[in-house]
Amino acid sequence: MSNRRDFIKNSLLFAGAIGLGSKSLTAAPPLPNDATVDENYWKLVRAQFPLSHSKIFLNNGTMGPSPYSVLNEVQQEMLEIDSSGRYGGYEDTAIKSLALFLNTKDSEISLTRNVTEGINVVCWGLNLKAGDEVIMTGHEHVGHAAPWLNRAKLHGISIKILTLGKTASETIENLNKVISKKTKVISVPHIPCTIGYVLPVKEICKIAREKNIISFLDGAHPPGMLQLDLKDINCDLYAGCCHKWMLGPKGTGFLYVSENMRNQVQAYYGGGGFDTGWDMLSNPPSLKGYADNGHRYYYGTQNPALLKGISKAIEFQNQIGRDRIEARVKSLANYLQDHLINLSTDVEMLTPTESISKAAQVSFKIKDREMQKLQTQCGEKKIITRYVAENNINCLRVSTHIYNSFEEIDLFLKEVDTFLSLK
Numbered sequence: 001m002s003n004r005r006d007f008i009k010n011s012l013l014f015a016g017a018i019g020l021g022s023k024s025l026t027a028a029p030p031l032p033n034d035a036t037v038d039e040n041y042w043k044l045v046r047a048q049f050p051l052s053h054s055k056i057f058l059n060n061g062t063m064g065p066s067p068y069s070v071l072n073e074v075q076q077e078m079l080e081i082d083s084s085g086r087y088g089g090y091e092d093t094a095i096k097s098l099a100l101f102l103n104t105k106d107s108e109i110s111l112t113r114n115v116t117e118g119i120n121v122v123c124w125g126l127n128l129k130a131g132d133e134v135i136m137t138g139h140e141h142v143g144h145a146a147p148w149l150n151r152a153k154l155h156g157i158s159i160k161i162l163t164l165g166k167t168a169s170e171t172i173e174n175l176n177k178v179i180s181k182k183t184k185v186i187s188v189p190h191i192p193c194t195i196g197y198v199l200p201v202k203e204i205c206k207i208a209r210e211k212n213i214i215s216f217l218d219g220a221h222p223p224g225m226l227q228l229d230l231k232d233i234n235c236d237l238y239a240g241c242c243h244k245w246m247l248g249p250k251g252t253g254f255l256y257v258s259e260n261m262r263n264q265v266q267a268y269y270g271g272g273g274f275d276t277g278w279d280m281l282s283n284p285p286s287l288k289g290y291a292d293n294g295h296r297y298y299y300g301t302q303n304p305a306l307l308k309g310i311s312k313a314i315e316f317q318n319q320i321g322r323d324r325i326e327a328r329v330k331s332l333a334n335y336l337q338d339h340l341i342n343l344s345t346d347v348e349m350l351t352p353t354e355s356i357s358k359a360a361q362v363s364f365k366i367k368d369r370e371m372q373k374l375q376t377q378c379g380e381k382k383i384i385t386r387y388v389a390e391n392n393i394n395c396l397r398v399s400t401h402i403y404n405s406f407e408e409i410d411l412f413l414k415e416v417d418t419f420l421s422l423k
């Protein structure tokens with residue numbers, strides 16, 4: 001009897017541990033490949049996610065929920081590893097999937113745990129001295145700002161601020177004014193965490209190249225939102241993650257170091273995989289050299305389940321179609337932006353209205369109002385948004401992804417309307 005009780009107790013503990021307690025992973029209804037892309041299609045897409053039906057999730061910019069296909073893949077691989085004792089594999093597959101997704105060479109991709117990690121690799125790996133200038137914006141996330149500020153504090157590099165204009169051409173004009181003979185790196189977000197501004201990165205990288213300046217983009221948001229093509233952008237370095245718009249496993253990311261930059265970004269962290277050989281028995285003990293690919297910048301034990309999840313997330317995006325995804329997320333955001341602008345003259349739209357400078361995030365303020373209160377009010381109605389406190393902006397950021405609908409945007413707009421009337 002007691003054995004039976006123990007067995008049931010242990011089974012329940014196991015189910016809880018692998019997440020089968022309150023929410024079990026089920027197969028989602030199949031997503032047709034040849035469906036007409038209408039609102040019903042997007043409802044089917046929504047059904048691929050375990051997202052609670054009582055919530056309206058408009059904060060993909062912080063974290064992207066994964067579809068069942070990714071979650072199942074990760075869970076099955078976790079069980080497989082721990083039941084078979086097998087370890088390893090899938091690194092090459094994940095790198096190949098990422099390289100294809102981003103249009104790079106396999107050898108230019110390093111695996112990271114998040115954007116911040118990739119930024120740190122670059123920030124500490126570049127050979128800069130006191131007085132060298134790095135151009136950033138006044139819209140940085142702590143994960144991009146902190147490494148550079150730390151380098152400024154420890155090594156005396158100088159950070160110069162590029163002011164974002166209302167249009168791409170204004171931003172380029174501002175960039176030309178802030179570049180000096182001392183500028184060594186332009187390190188800016190492709191899309192900052194604040195106002196959904198899509199920076200004119202192709203032009204920025206072109207200017208950098210012409211002036212022999214290194215271009216580095218903080219790409220926390222674009223992968224999975226835009227049809228990103230790093231060769232077309234022609235940046236030197238790009239740090240991204242798979243846990244936002246790519247809808248991949250949490251704690252996964254990548255760093256792109258273009259082939260010609262590999263010898264300019266010194267690997268300071270070393271470990272299994274980063275080397276071409278090492279010998280503790282030679283006199284003196286020696287490191288032969290550094291891996292001639294992206295492995296130079298990551299090392300040690302990886303989680304094969306998460307790596308499989310990255311490839312699955314890319315497969316999911318490809319099945320829907322990256323052009324369709326970009327068009328959908330933009331049309332939801334455009335709808336929201338247009339309606340917000342028309343709601344009241346008190347609405348101050350911070351996201352540019354110029355189409356090349358915006359995508360799937362809309363940020364706005366309301367005259368003389370504390371925007372955190374609107375976030376709280378929406379939260380009470382189970383509408384999840386992001387209050388932006390960074391750099392004293394005091395605005396609300398709304399992200400639109402493929403699991404959102406126009407009805408959800410209307411419900412959010414209703415809350416804004418109520419908030420306006422509560423003045």
Ligand SMILES: Cc1ncc(COP(=O)(O)O)c(C=O)c1O
Nearest residue numbers: 114115116141143192193220241
């Ligand atoms: C623009 C930007 N950069 C960097 C980061 C840091 O990303 P991670 O948490 O993956 O390190 C974020 C996170 O939201 C971000 O929005």
